[in-house]
Amino acid sequence: MSSEPWGRVDETGTVYVRTADGERAVGSWQAGSPEEALAYYERKYEGLAVEVGLLERRVRTTDLSAKDAMTAIGHLREQVDDAHAVGxxxxxxxxxxxxxxxxxxxxxERKAAKARQAEEARAAKEALVAEAEELAASEQWRxxxxxxxxxxxxxxxxxxxxRKTDDDLWHRFSQARxxxxxxxxxxxxxxxAQREETRRRKEKLIAEAEALSDSQDWVxxxxxxxxLMxxxxxxxxxxxxxxxDLWARFRAAQDVFFxxxxxxxxxxxAEQRDNLARKEQLAAEAEKLLPVTDLRTARSALRSIGERWEAIGHVPRDARAAIEGRMHAVERAVAEAEEAEWRRTNPEARARAAGLTGQLQDAVDRLRDQAERARAAGNTAKAExxxxxxxxxxxxxxxxxxGLEEFGG
Incomplete structure (x- = not known):
């Protein structure tokens, strides 16, 4: 009889495996020695151990489903429980x-991950619904x-x-869209409709523009x-x-007029440029009256120049300010000479100026006298x-x- 820690072969060739519940016959061996019998059944055990190891690796390293894994474990467990092997x-x-x-x-873990995924998907869909409902009120159409x-x-x-949650969210999402x-x-x-109304309004504007195109009332x-524009x-x-097309017709009517x-x-x-040349001659003639030495002669000459000036007509707009400024300067100089002459010969104004001068002279004399007395009395603060x-x-x-001197006295 041959024996190992996990099994033995008796004198009849029966092979036993040792378990916690006692020995169990797993086969018989008649063709060779007991050692060979034990080695054969130990190899069958090693085969089962390899299958268990392969399933362990498959469970830990692949995405094998729990259902398929439990089926494979159950199948192996049956083989182990009824195994004709020693080990x-x-x-x-x-x-x-x-x-x-x-x-x-x-x-x-997968159940928890699936729950997290479902919660994330729900939150994502709720966010999509909220954004869609906000966009539903937008006027940014594109x-x-x-x-x-x-x-x-x-x-x-x-x-x-x-299904219920998904259908409810989709309903809101679809309603927003x-x-x-x-x-x-x-x-x-x-x-x-508005553009059609615009077309009709523009047709009317075109009709009026075309009717005005041959007008000579330029302004x-x-x-x-x-x-109309x-x-x-x-x-x-x-x-x-x-x-x-509408714009082309509208512009064409205006182009004819302009x-x-x-x-x-x-x-x-061309006429206004000629007028400018003539007015420049008059301006030069007027400027020769300055400075005013003979007011009566200057006034008479300026009046004659002004009459000829008014008879000439318009000059180019960009030259108008400059040429009129030259004449206005002469007119101001003559007017100032008249004003000075009036002030010099106005008896009422001279009397008012003389009266004011007298009052101020009296005040100056009085203050000078008071200051001198205060300083003589040693009252420096009052004197100052x-x-x-x-x-x-x-x-x-x-x-x-x-001012009084301007009146000649």
């Missing part, structure tokens, strides 16, 4: 028990429409939730064309395919105060005397 079968059973615990833990289409693609890429589409359709329908017609801009835009006006203005400009007031009155007196 530590209990150890294999414990390894299978540990593997069951691993699969259970993996199942719980960008909001593109964003809503992007939200649909994002929604399709998210996992499904439980429908509300936006309805508002956008209504907006563009109103826009189309009034040009002003009316400016009004303002009305054109205020009218908005018609449909794109009509807007360019080209005719340009020709007329060219003739006018009176002298300051005296200085102010003296300045006014000097100014009054200068």
């Amino acid at each position: 530590d079968l209990a150890a294999l059973g414990r390894r299978l028990d540990d593997l069951v615990a691993t699969v259970d833990a993996r199942r719980e 960008s909001a429409g593109e964003r809503l289409r992007g939200l649909v693609d994002t929604w399709k890429g998210l996992p499904r939730l439980d 429908s509300a936006f589409s309805k508002r956008r359709k209504s907006h563009f329908a109103a826009l189309d 009034a017609t040009a002003a009316r064309y400016r009004d 303002r009305d054109w801009k205020a009218a908005g835009r018609a449909h794109r395919d009509a807007e360019e 080209e005719a006006r340009g020709s007329a203005f060219a003739e006018r400009d 105060k009176l002298e300051q007031e005296l200085a102010g009155r003296q300045a006014l007196l000097d100014q009054a005397l200068k």
Whole structure:
């Protein structure tokens, strides 16, 4: 009889395996020695151990589902329990028990991960719904429409939730998209109607522009064309395919008028340049009157120059300020000479100036006397105060005397 720690072969060739519950016959061996029998059944045990090891590695390193893993464990457990092999079968059973615990833990992890994924998907879909409902009120038709289409693609890429939650969220999402589409359709329908009304308004503006195109009332017609242009801009835009044609007709009518006006203005400009040359001669003649030495002669000459000036007519606008400024300078000089002559010969003004001068002279004399007495009495502070007031009155007196001199006295 041959024996090993996990089994033995009796004298009849029966092979036994030792377990915690006692010995169990696993086969018989008649063809060779007992050692060979034990070696054969130990190799069968090693085969089972390899299968357990392979399943352990498969569970730990692949995404084998819990259901498939438990099925494989059960199949191996049956083989171990009924194994015709010699070895530590209990150890294999414990390894299978540990593997069951691993699969259970993996199942719980996957369950928790699935719950997290579902919660993330729910939160993501709620965020999509909230954004879609916000976009439903937008009037940025192009960008909001593109964003809503992007939200649909994002929604399709998210996992499904439980049917009720998923259906409720999709209903809100779909309602938001429908509300936006309805508002956008209504907006563009109103826009189309508005553009058609714009087209009709612009047709009327074109008709008036064409009726004015042969007018020779340059100022009034040009002003009316400016009004028409303002009305054109205020009218908005018609449909794109009509807007360019409408504008071309409107501009063509204006071009006829403004080209005719340009020709007329060219003739006018030539006349005004000639007027400018004549007025420059008159301005030079007027400037020779300065400085005014003989007021009567200067006044008479300036009147004659002014009459000829008014008879000449307009000059170019860009030269008007300069040429008129030259004449105005001469007119101001003559006017100032007249004003000076009037002041010099006006007896009432001279009397007022003389009276004011006398009053100021009396005040200066009185303050000087008071200051001298205060200083003589040793009252320096009072003397300085009176002298300051005296200085102010003296300045006014000097100014009054200068004005009195202008009256010749």
